[in-house]
């Protein structure tokens with residue numbers, strides 16, 4: 001844990017977060033429903049351990065984290081049938097391992113480009129921000145669908 005880290009702080013107060021924000025608590029990571037629900041099912045999967053690079057995790061931690069990321073991607077793809085999943089592990093703004101799982105839409109005018117170009121526009125353009133945050137379903141429903149898939153497919 002790193003007291004100055006945004007995700008370490010967030011992981012410490014999971015119980016205080018809105019019910020639709022915490023999608024799933026895995027052994028090695030926690031899945032949060034992201035703000036950009038134009039990409040229905042978009043999640044951020046945060047490692048429970050503070051590390052900035054995958055190679056800083058033990059082999060076991062890394063395998064678990066990658067398996068959880070894979071399972072969450074499968075859930076998003078199964079629930080929302082994107083044309084393609086995008087997996088992004090960047091950490092330029094918050095240096096704590098977190099995957100962005102963006103299901104890309106077929107009707108997205110920017111579907112051939114990384115989402116960050118549109119999200120960058122949204123920082124300067126309120127209408128674009130609203131468009132990219134708007135969900136076709138209530139957030140609680142999106143989270144519930146993902147949880148139902150995970151409940152059914154988690155290894156026991």
Ligand SMILES: [Zn+2]
Pocket residue numbers: 001002005006007008009049050051095096
């Ligand atoms: Zn951290």
